[in-house]
Each structure stands twice: as C-alpha cells, then as structure tokens.
Amino acid sequence: MNRVINWFGVAAGVTTLxxxxxxxxxxxxxxxxxxxLVQVNASPVNTNFGLFxxxxxxxxxxxxxxxxxxxxxxxxxxxxLYSVVPTKPYSKELLGFSYKKPLYVVVAFLVGLIAITSIxxxxxxxxxxxxxxxxxxxxxFTLGANISAxxxxxxxxxxxxxxxxxxxxIGARLYHRHVVAQKMDSVAPLESHQNLAASTS
Amino acid sequence: MEKVKIALTLLTIVIVVGPLAGMALIYRDNLAGLxxxxxxxxxxxxxxxxxxxxxxxxxxxxxxxxxxxxxxALNVAFNFTNPLTNQISVDKFSADIKSKDNNALLxxxxxxxxxxxxxxxxxxxxxxxxxxxxxxxxxxxxxxxxGKVDIIIENINAEVAGVQFHLDSFDVGSIQLPR
Numbered sequence: 260m261n262r263v264i265n266w267f268g269v270a271a272g273v274t275t276l277x278x279x280x281x282x283x284x285x286x287x288x289x290x291x292x293x294x295x296l297v298q299v300n301a302s303p304v305n306t307n308f309g310l311f312x313x314x315x316x317x318x319x320x321x322x323x324x325x326x327x328x329x330x331x332x333x334x335x336x337x338x339x340l341y342s343v344v345p346t347k348p349y350s351k352e353l354l355g356f357s358y359k360k361p362l363y364v365v366v367a368f369l370v371g372l373i374a375i376t377s378i379x380x381x382x383x384x385x386x387x388x389x390x391x392x393x394x395x396x397x398x399x400f401t402l403g404a405n406i407s408a409x410x411x412x413x414x415x416x417x418x419x420x421x422x423x424x425x426x427x428x429i430g431a432r433l434y435h436r437h438v439v440a441q442k443m444d445s446v447a448p449l450e451s452h453q454n455l456a457a458s459t460s
Numbered sequence: 461m462e463k464v465k466i467a468l469t470l471l472t473i474v475i476v477v478g479p480l481a482g483m484a485l486i487y488r489d490n491l492a493g494l495x496x497x498x499x500x501x502x503x504x505x506x507x508x509x510x511x512x513x514x515x516x517x518x519x520x521x522x523x524x525x526x527x528x529x530x531x532x533a534l535n536v537a538f539n540f541t542n543p544l545t546n547q548i549s550v551d552k553f554s555a556d557i558k559s560k561d562n563n564a565l566l567x568x569x570x571x572x573x574x575x576x577x578x579x580x581x582x583x584x585x586x587x588x589x590x591x592x593x594x595x596x597x598x599x600x601x602x603x604x605x606x607g608k609v610d611i612i613i614e615n616i617n618a619e620v621a622g623v624q625f626h627l628d629s630f631d632v633g634s635i636q637l638p639r
Contacts, residue, residue, distance in 0.1 A: 329475040
C-alpha cells in the first residue's frame, strides 16, 4: 500500500528549520551607517547591533528571539511529523498548529520593522527600509554642526527564504485537502470490495 | 485528538512564557536592564565600548604649516588619533581659508589623498591648497607685519568613515607664514 505523504508539508518543515539555521548567521534585514559605524542586524532569530565596532544586544529582544526560535523549530518539526501521517485523526491538529507560525513570524517582523522606521522618521531620522539614503542628524544633537551619513539598508536572502517557508506552509494546508481526498479514494474501493466479499459469503 | 490539542496549547504557552519569565528572573533586580543594556547606558555616559568622550582628541597641527610665498602653495598636516576599535578612513576634507582681519578669502585647502587610520593609532592628515600671495602680502602690510596672519577656516566639509560633517567655521588662530 502506498503511504500518503504531504510533500508540501515536508518542504515547508525542512525550509522552516533551514530558515532558523540560516538566520543565526544571516540577518533578515540589515542597516549600515557609514563604514560599519552603526550596524543593525535584525531577524526574529538573532537581532544584534553594532556601534563603532562594539556589538551588543538588548535582553528583551534576545528573549523575543528565543521565543521565535522555539516557535519556528517546533513548527518545523511538527509540520514534518504531520507530513508523514497526514490522514491520522490528530493530523489536522498538528497541521493547524504548525502552518500558521512562519507566516505570523514574517508578518510580525515586517510590522515591527515598519513601526520602528516610522518612529525613527517621526524623530527626524528618515531611515530607509530598502536601498541607500543620506540621513542627516537633527542639529540639536550635533551642537550646531551638520552631520549626515550614508545609510544602506536591505532585506537579505534569509528573509526571502522565510517568505518561501511561509508560502510552503500555506501550500501544505491547501494540499491537505488533496491528501485527504486521495486517502478517501484509496479506501473507498477497498471498503466496497470488503462489502462485496461480506455480502457474497 | 483532544489530548494533542491540549499538548500543543501547553507547548505554545511554555514557548512564549518561558523565555520572558526567565529573562525577568535574571533581571529581577534591574528590570530597566531588560530594554536598556549596559552598552546603551555607557553611550549615554559618553563611553562607547572602551572609548570615553575624553579619549576623543581633536585633530592638532603636526608641525608648522608649509607655505611657499612664490607659488602660494600651503601644506598643513594634522595629527589625529583614532580612539575607536575599528579602522576609520578620512576620505574627504575641504575648507575655505579666510583672513580673520578682513574676512577676505585667501584660498582653499583639501585633503591630498584619503587615509586610513587603524584602531588606536595616530594618523597624519595632510591637507594642501593655494593661498593668494598678493592677498597675504596685503593683509600683512595692512594689519600685521609680524610674519603671522590670523585665519579662520570656513565652510568645512569632511567625510570620515562614511559620515559627512559640515561646519560653518572654525577659528584656528594664527598661522605663521614664512616670507
């Protein structure tokens, strides 16, 4: 008997775990001021800052990163578990738990990023979300001197990998209907054959 | 099925509450430290990494300016110590030189070539330009005749480590110009 597997789920689970592994080394979004004078490496997995060559992180952000790591890892593992047993009675619970998490993480990250750059803009620092810009410091911070710096910001490939992971998770949810229908089709002829055998005996 | 649902809900709660509770426990005596790390506090106190505000020393003249009265060429060298933990580059520097006495534009100076200064090391920033010999002679005759000309540097534009600075003016006092 052919085993039914949700291949979208397998791809989604593997990609989700890959996102976690890659994001430890490559941030989702990076902002650099001048020649690495200020650096922001942001991702839900590992967010850190660099100021004049001194790296640091914020404990609360570190805790939020840990929540995201655990969420994505459990989501990936449970998605893989679901994918190999997609027709068990508890499978829909496993799928329901795991398919939304990467999407939630991506959306929360984007909302947070847009909110932070908007707040910075309201304070007079027009930070770009993507691309380069020349950002001027408000003169009340600079004792009358005009100081501006070239700022480079952009999304790195780990971010696009996270979007792919979220898309695959949604794909797994949509493909689940097909998997269930496939299982029903394979069970129905067997049941009718058993019924026929019972009726003829 | 119900057990799976309960287990997954409990897992979600543990994943969310665990790290937050753990961090709150670690920082229970200093809850502000949760959002304000020591590095930010140090910056507020004028210290960046191992660098304090007092480590920043303004560029100083390295020797006397070299002025050639025949050609009007002026070379000025500044000493600058990089107090940071990363290398910085001085890519651009340009300024107008004006007489303090009559505000006449004497000439311009600019960085000869970009330089890199290693962390904690001293670098010599060479700036060169041309001053008008006629104006220098006129000022010395009209205002002072002691071989000195009081100058101010105006319209200063510099690019250091990718950051552009603009200062309207900077009083550097007298520069002794050989005749």
